[in-house]
Amino acid sequence: MQTEATPAQADVSELDLVKRCQAGDAEAFDxxxxxxxxxxxxxxxxxxxNEQDAWDLAQDSFVKAWKSIGRFRGKSSFYxxxxxxxxxxxxxxxxxxxxxxxxxxxDDAIQIKDIDPASKTVPKADPLPHQxxxxxxxxxxxxxxxxxxxxxHRAVILMKEIEEMQYHEIAESLGCSIGxxxxxxxxxxxxxxxxxxxxxxxx
Amino acid sequence: MKTFEEKWTAWLDGQLSxxxxxxxxxxxxxxxxxxxxxxxxxxxRVFLKKELGAQALSNEEFFSHQLRExxxxxxxxxxxxxxxxxxxxxxxxxxxxxxxxxxxxxCAVAFLGQHQPGDQSEYLTQILNSKVDPAANPNATVxxxxxxxxxxxxxxxxxxxxxxxxxxxxx
Numbered sequence: 001m002q003t004e005a006t007p008a009q010a011d012v013s014e015l016d017l018v019k020r021c022q023a024g025d026a027e028a029f030d031x032x033x034x035x036x037x038x039x040x041x042x043x044x045x046x047x048x049x050n051e052q053d054a055w056d057l058a059q060d061s062f063v064k065a066w067k068s069i070g071r072f073r074g075k076s077s078f079y080x081x082x083x084x085x086x087x088x089x090x091x092x093x094x095x096x097x098x099x100x101x102x103x104x105x106x107d108d109a110i111q112i113k114d115i116d117p118a119s120k121t122v123p124k125a126d127p128l129p130h131q132x133x134x135x136x137x138x139x140x141x142x143x144x145x146x147x148x149x150x151x152x153h154r155a156v157i158l159m160k161e162i163e164e165m166q167y168h169e170i171a172e173s174l175g176c177s178i179g180x181x182x183x184x185x186x187x188x189x190x191x192x193x194x195x196x197x198x199x200x201x202x203x
Numbered sequence: 204m205k206t207f208e209e210k211w212t213a214w215l216d217g218q219l220s221x222x223x224x225x226x227x228x229x230x231x232x233x234x235x236x237x238x239x240x241x242x243x244x245x246x247x248r249v250f251l252k253k254e255l256g257a258q259a260l261s262n263e264e265f266f267s268h269q270l271r272e273x274x275x276x277x278x279x280x281x282x283x284x285x286x287x288x289x290x291x292x293x294x295x296x297x298x299x300x301x302x303x304x305x306x307x308x309x310c311a312v313a314f315l316g317q318h319q320p321g322d323q324s325e326y327l328t329q330i331l332n333s334k335v336d337p338a339a340n341p342n343a344t345v346x347x348x349x350x351x352x353x354x355x356x357x358x359x360x361x362x363x364x365x366x367x368x369x370x371x372x373x374x
Contacts, residue, residue: 042258161251186208200250
């Protein structure tokens with residue numbers, strides 16, 4: 001998994017940073033945040049499809065990580081550990097939102113919102129108006145398709161296809177078995193293939 | 204034992220090899236159709252990676268700044284909470300309890316020392332012990348209790364009396 005660290009920062013091992021965090025060094029935690037903030041944000045954004053919610057949930061995840069970093073024993077990699085926190089926070093949030101929405105299906109519970117063209121969450125190249133509209137439509141179709149998946153299926157497909165994580169890493173992050181991860185991947189892929197085939201065949 | 208879904212997923216991701224791969228492919232009713240679906244799944248993967256992988260966090264520095272502030276607040280709250288809770292540790296509570304008990308006992312002893320048992324009763328002011336004839340009643344004791352109040356109650360208490368003196372005998 002790639003991180004945002006510069007070569008100099010990468011020299012400092014993650015474990016050293018974690019140990020410093022456990023000793024109360026907030027500066028070390030800042031470096032860990034620097035390494036993972038974009039990926040954490042992107043993962044959450046793809047789960048919740050709203051920039052402000054993703055921002056808040058990413059903040060909550062990092063605060064939770066800071067509070068519980070004393071319990072990190074180094075049995076798994078740090079990013080697997082932090083992804084577990086991120087997933088717990090995000091899936092809990094999605095579940096609560098589903099309850100508030102009166103137990104509606106996920107595709108109803110999450111509204112597809114237009115992406116602000118000025119936002120940095122869209123590609124930075126200046127597309128032509130019709131291209132921009134097309135991208136917005138594609139993005140909306142993807143968001144809509146992902147919104148039909150349960151939070152656990154969303155998490156699995158995003159970690160596998162976007163983050164390129166291994167089965168065992170996904171299993172650790174979600175606190176489930178590898179078999180469950182593979183099974184969820186099977187159904188999530190089938191569902192996305194059915195709903196998005198016309199889009200990715202024509203792009 | 205892997206389920207079909209697990210094997211299919213592993214096959215799509217190129218995680219099957221050797222005998223397992225041969226067995227799985229031979230178990231498929233239509234390998235050509237399965238291969239087409241595999242290619243389709245790969246297209247989906249590339250598409251998702253391209254469309255969703257370009258997410259960027261806007262205002263990264265502000266994100267970190269906000270987080271630093273939140274963590275500083277949390278740390279401050281935790282340290283205040285920590286001071287309060289660490290002061291009232293169990294050993295401290297035990298010592299406090301023991302000290303309070305000792306002080307209570309000292310006060311109780313001092314208080315009881317000032318008040319003799321004889322003064323505890325408001326009713327008995329005088330105890331008169333007199334022996335009756337020691338030859339006839341060697342263990343006999345006669346006590347008279349008198350009330351100090353105005354109601355003038357007097358109690359005569361006799362103990363160990365084997366026989367009454369002749370002049371006490373009722374007629």
